[in-house]
Amino acid sequence: MADENIDGEQLLALARLRSDESRAELFAVMGDLFHDRNDVLSAQERALMQDILEKLIGEVARDVRRKLALRLADAPGLPRELAVLLANDEIDVATPILLRSAVLQDIDLIEVIRHRSRQHILTVAMRRDLSSAVSDALVETGDRDVIRTLLENQDSNISRVTLAYLVEQSKSVDEFQEPLVRRRDLPSELARRMVYWVAAALRQALLDRFDIDPATLDDRLEPVVKEEVREAAADAEADSAADVLARALGADRQLTPRLLLQTLRKGEIQLFEAMFAEMSGLRLRLITRIAYEPGGQGLAVVTRAMGLNREEFATIFLLTRRARVGQGGGAGFAPADLGRALEFFDRLSHAAAETVLTRWRRDPDYLFAIRSIEEGQEKKRA
Structure with a gap:
């Protein structure tokens, strides 16, 4: 713990020394001050410490920077400029800041998403209380692992529009299906649609692997699907x-x-x-x-x-x-x-018409999902 009497001259003297030991001591002292005594630091003292850290941060060993980041990740008084520097550092330095620092703003996180490594982006996706704007930026990367990580993060805020887009994507991206249906904020109508995509994909997989009559499979699969979506599919409108x-x-x-x-x-x-x-x-x-x-x-x-x-x-x-x-x-x-x-x-013929009508009697959303899967298979074969 640093001395309560802060001497700017002493800090500057430590900053002028170029040994690894003096730099490590300097960063440890200022890390303690920002973390433990930020409420009593004057504006001049804060500015001095920030200026020293920003100028020297690239000159100290990575292990020292990592320890500083760990120390300051939860510090409410961490200057935003310093937090941004640490967030853009090497991933082992940036990780605690990206995960926990409350001083980073949405624009800072979005800049990291757009310009830093995949590891940085994945770390942002695990951050608590992500805003919908940051979530949108993560989805825009198109990286499936990033999007799956975001979906698995129950503390992230994802807009209804983006959720609808990801539900649509889940028709062809299996990795999205499970984390989507587990999200507490997934609207019921989107959850219902998700069940149809999953059922249609399962249907196609079974038809590809086994010699099963499609009509027989639909007869067995459809009741299960309908039971799963019964509550979400309930019509709120009164009957005429x-x-x-x-x-x-x-x-x-x-x-x-x-x-x-x-x-x-x-x-x-x-x-x-x-x-x-x-x-x-x-x-x-x-x-x-x-x-x-x-x-x-x-x-x-x-x-x-x-x-x-x-x-x-x-x-x-x-x-x-x-x-x-x-x-x-x-x-x-x-x-x-x-x-x-x-x-x-x-x-x-009457028999042919009955066959078609039986198919049409199946849930229209279920049929649409089946058609989408079949069309995708045809495109792959073309």
Whole structure:
């Protein structure tokens, strides 16, 4: 511990001596002063000590610098300029400052990330209470080990946008998956999406390694996935009256193609969509997309699988086009559109339509994840 009476002249005298022993003693004394007596140092004394340290820090042995960094890492009175010097030193000197010094600001850490070694960057990623700005800079490095270290650091603050980006990246970067799902701050919808990526990747791996029927595998895998995401996937919105009525009619076995057509003819579009979704077993969002798509192929698949005949399909096709125009969703359709849709309907077998509808009944997010994995495999083979 240094003498309570600080003599600037004595410090300068030690600074003028060029032996390793005198420099080590000087740094030890000033390290103690900054750490233990910073609250009683005058501005002049602090400036003198900082000036000496900054001028001599490159001339002392690395072991001396390392001991100084260890001593000052937790010192609240450490001058920021000195902390920056130590943070940019060799990694064994910089580590305690990068991990623990509270005087470093975001801009200091970002400069280290952009200009120092990979070891420096990894150390920053382990620092407690990282801001979202520093986390973004770490992610921008593109270094998988750095990003994984950041994700494993539960004390780091990562913005929702950056988390969404990393969830998307986790489709192809397996190392991100586990630390992402373990983060306490991962929003539920992103967690749900993560489960789908992992399940889709597992599905592809199983298909690559074993002779398994894809449909059979989906039948086994999908319930597990749905159970994992049930809480996160819960819809916060209240059911509409149309949804409630459609489910009640379905439960009473009163939903028929005739009632579906009557509802559509009356212009009760919301109820028609809810009934169509209930009868087909598809999500409402998916059925509304299929019902109004220009070509009508999806509509042909669903109606053929449901057992509707050619005339019923044509009626639904025409009335949904009219409803789409009435809602400002398009400028109508050409007569040839109906002809092409009917030609497709005629060629489509009931068995083939049922196979496609069964696939569409699977969770749309799950299917999207599967398609993403399959597309990635195709690109690798190309």
